[in-house]
Amino acid sequence: KQKDNTFTYKACIKFKPSITDEGEEFICRVEHPSLKEPVEKSTGPLTIEGASKQPEMYAVIPPSEKQDTLLHRAQDVSMTDPAVILPPTDQLRFVVGKIQGPRRWIHGEKVALYISLSYCSEDNRVMWMVEKTNGKVEEISNNGGVLLTDSGYTISKESEESDKEGLFNITSSLTFVSSVSIHSQVTFACKITSDGQTKTMKFQPESIYAKPQALGPVKTSLCDNGDVLCSLNLQTFYPRDVELSWRSGEDKLESREKYEENNDGTFNGNSDCTVPGKLLLNPNFTLHVTWNHKSLDGQQSQVLSWRDPGLSWCPVIEEVPIPHVLIERQNTLQYNISGYFPGDVAVSWYRKEKGAQEYIPLSQDKRYQIPDIQSQRQSDLTYSCTARLLFTPTVRDRESEIMCRVSHPSLERPIERGSGPLQVQAKPKIRKSLKLSLGTRKVTFCHILESFYPKHIQIEWHYWSGEKLKQRCQSQEKYTTALNKTVTVESKCGVSEDLLQSPDFRVRVTWRHESLDEEEYKEFSIKDKGQRCTSL
Template sequence: MTPRISDNKYSFTKAQWSIRRSQRICTKSIWGSEAAINPLLKFSSRAALSLLITVLATIVFAFSFYCHFFPDLSVKHRVAVGVASFLTVFLAAGAIFLVYHHRHKKRNIPRVREITRCGDGTFSLDVDRFAPKDISFSWHLIQPPSSTEKQQLESTLIMSENQDGTFNATSTCDNLRGKVNVTQPYTIQAAVTHRKLKQPVCNEWTSDPQDGYKLRPIVTRPLQLSLCDPGEVLCSLNLESFYPKHIDISWSCDTGQSQKNISSQEKYQENPDQSYNAESACKIPGDSLNDPEFKVIVRWKHETMEDWESRELRVRDPGFPWRPNITDMSPLIVQSNQQTMVKCTVSGYFPDVLTVMWFMKNARQETIPVSNGSKYEILEISQEKMSDNTYTCTSTLCFTPTSNSEEQEFICRVSHPSLEEPIERSTGPARTKVSPTVTEPIKFSLCESGDVLCSLYVSKFYPQNINITWTSGRDQINKIKAVEKFIQIRDEKTYDAISECRIKWDQSLFPLRVTWKHESMEKPEYKELEITAY
C-alpha cells in the first residue's frame, strides 16, 4: 500500500499544482482583462470569434488531459479545475464582448482630418469611413484671427464609397479671392456635422502672422499675337490676381532644332483687393512665322506654384489669328469665243508667304492642274498690305472657251504656313446667267430736306438687265420712283447695282418694300423696311 500512498501523494501534489496554476491564470485574466482589451481592439469580430473558439478548445483539451493522466483526482479537485476553466472561459468571453461592444460603438463614426492648404490658396478637409452618407460642411473666414465676425465661404464636396459600405468625403474651399485682405493674417474654419457625432467637429487653419493670403496667378486668355508696323509680331500674356507681387516670367522661341531666349517687358497693375496683374510682352521677327515648326513659348513661376507653367503657340495652332480666307470667287460665265476671267481673292493672312494654284474639273469630274500656256493664262499675283498689317491678294485666271470645251468649273487652291491642309473654292459649273445676291438690309438716312433716302445693294448678277421696284403702304400698291446705279469691276462680267429712292417722312408709307427680278431667277424676291413708333 505504501507505493499506492506515495502515488496518491504524487497525484495530489500534481493536482494542487494544476489548480493553483489555473487560479493564477484566472487571477491574471481578472487583473489583465482591461489591459488585454487594447490589443484585442485591433481584431475584427471574426478574429474575436476565432479567439473564443481557440480558448474553449484549449480548456477542453486541458481538462481532458488532466482527467486522462490523473484518473485518481478526487471529485473535489476535478470540480476546482472545472470552476477555474469556467472562470477562464467567462473572462475570455467578457473580454471579447467588451472588444466587440467597443468596436460596434466606434464603427462608422466620421474620422475628421486636419485642414490642408495648397499653394494656390485652396483649402480642403477630408473625412473618412463614415455612415450613413448624409454629412454637411460649413466654411468660414475670420480676419483677423482675433475677430468675432465670421464670413461664410462657398465650398464644393466630392464623395466616394468604400467596399464596406462606408463613405469618404473631401470638402474644398477656394473662393477666397476678393474676400481676404492679402496683407493680414486670417483663420479658415471648417465644421463637420453628422448624426454619429455628438456635436459638430470644428477644425481651424491660421496663417502665419508674417504671411498673408497668397494668390496663384490666373490665366484668363491664351497667348496673344498682334502685328507691328516694321513687320514684327508682338507676343503678350496676361497673368491676373496673384500675390505677392514677385513673379518670374521668361520667353523663348523654338525652331525645332534650337531654342533661344527672348527679352521681354512686364507691366504690373495693383487690384482693389491688393493683388496684382502682370502683362508680359516680347517681339519676334515676322518672317520667323514662315516656318510651320516655329513656336513661341512663355513660362512663369510664382511662390504659390510647385513648378513652372507655360503656354506656347505655333502658326498652325487653333489660336493663330492670321490664316488666309478666300473672301471672293467670281462665277464662271462662259460665252463662246469670248475671253473669260475668273478671280480668286484671298485676305487676312500673315506672313506674306502664300501659294495659289488653279485646277479645272471637266465633265468626267477629273481634277486637272492648270498652268500658264497657250490655252490658259494665270496673271502674276500682287499682294497688298492692309491697315491692320495683314495681306490681301487676287489671283486671276484667263481663258477663251470654245463651243466644244470640256471646262465645267475651276478650283482655286490656297496654301500657307498656317494651314495644315490647303483651302479651296470652286467657281461652280459654267453658266450663262448669274442670279443677283442681296446680303444687306435696306439702308436709310435722313436728308437735309427732311426726306428719307432708302437704298439697296444688289451684287454679282449677269446679264446686266434687272428690274428693281419700290412700293409702300400696307397694301403695297403705291409705287415709288427709284434710280439704279450699275457697277462693273474691271475685267469681270458680273454687275453690281445700287437702287435708291426718296420718300417723305410719313409713317403711313411704311412698310417700305423693294422687289427685284432677274432673268436668272425663277421668281422675284424682296426685302421690307418697317418703322415702329414708341
C-alpha cells in the first residue's frame, strides 16, 4: 500500500528453460474491479540459447500501474511493457524497468507514472525530470511544482528488501494533473543512480486530450424571417477538431461553427443551426445535435423538443373580464393570447348548462358569433391574438359556463379557460315618469321599474324642503315576473299634502341593483315641468 492509498504489486515466476521451450511465451493476466476486461502482459516468444541445461531464470512482470481503488478508473491499470527476463539471482544487480503509465491523457484528470527498480543498493537516488519542447531538461521538484506550478507534481518513493540480502526493490511514482498547455509534446524522464551506475528511462504519452463540455442546453432565439436560431456552446476541448451535426427527424440541417483558443491551449467552439420555422408546426418536433471528439469514448448529443424549456414559446392566456353579462344584449367574452410561436393557434368554444357534466361545442349561429383569429407579430418576434365570443344570453343562461380551448404545436395538451358560472343580469328600465295621486290629506307617489333581473333590488324614497335635511319615507313595493323571468316592481310612497305647500318641496326615489355600476334616482318638484332621471 502506498502513501496515496493505492497499491503496487510485483509478480514473478521462476523456471528452468530447456530447448523445448523455444518459441513459447509467458503471459501474465491481471484482473481488477476497475477494469472492464482483464489486461495481459507477455514475454513474447522465448529464444533459448546453448545446451539443454540452463541456469534458473526469472520472468518478472513489472508492477502494473497503481490500481486506484478509490477512483476505480480503468485507465489507471495498464501493462504496456514486455516482461523482463532476468538472469539467475546470484547475477542480479540494479535492474530498472520502464516507466509505466497511461498512454492517453485527459486534460484536468490525474495522471500517475511509475517506475520499478530491483536489486538496488541502499545508497540510491531517483530523480524525475521533464524535457520540454525546446529540448531543455529540468528536474521536477517534490514540493509541488517550482517549474510547472499549475500541475502540482507529487513524487513518492517506496523501498523494500529484495530476496537478495543487502539489495532493495524500489517503486517511485510521479503524480500530477495533466494540462494541454503544460504537457503537450513534453517527455518525462526518471534518472536512477545505484552502485555508481546511472540509468535513465523516458516516457512520452501517445496523446493528450481535453473533453468538450457542453455549456448548458441548446439555446434558441427567433429570427425576423420566422426561422429559429439554435446554438450549442462547447468548452475547453483539445485538439480543435470536433465533429458536429444537426438534424430534425431524418432531415440533416446545415450549421456554422466558430472556434477560439483559450489561454491554456484548449478550445471553445460554438455551433449555430438555423431551423426553418415551418418544422415547429409539428407537435412532435425534435432537434438533435450530436458531437464527437477524439477524447470521447462515443458521441454525445442533446435533444430539443417542445417539452423542453429551450422552446418556451407556449401561448399565455389572459381573460378580459365582463363587468355585466346582460340578457337580451350582445355581450363579448374574450381572452388575450400571447407569447406563442409559430403563429398558428386554434381556438374553440364550449358551453355547459347549469348542473350538466359535459361541455358542448359552440358554432356560429344567431346567438353566438365567433370572429376569426388574427395573429399579430410582436416586438419580441412571438405572436399574439384576441379570441372573442359574441353572444346574447337569456335568463336561462344564468349559471351556465363557457369555456375557451386553445391549441398550439408547443402544447402537450390544449389550454382551457372557463368563465365560471355566468351571472346574467338585466338593468331596470323606467316606465314613464313619477305618478302622483291625491287622497285624503295625502299625496301618493308611484314609480315603476321593469324588465330587470335578478329580482333583488333596493328602493328608497326621501323628501325635503329648502335647506332641511332629507327625510326618509316608507314605501311599499309590488313585484310581478314576466314569462322571460324578468321582474317589474311598482313602488309607492305617501306624504302629507301640507308638505307640497312649500315651493321648495322635493321628493326623490333611489334604486340600486347588481346590474348597475352606480345607483340611479328620479326626483319630483312642483316647479318642474317634467321629471328626469339622473345618475349620481
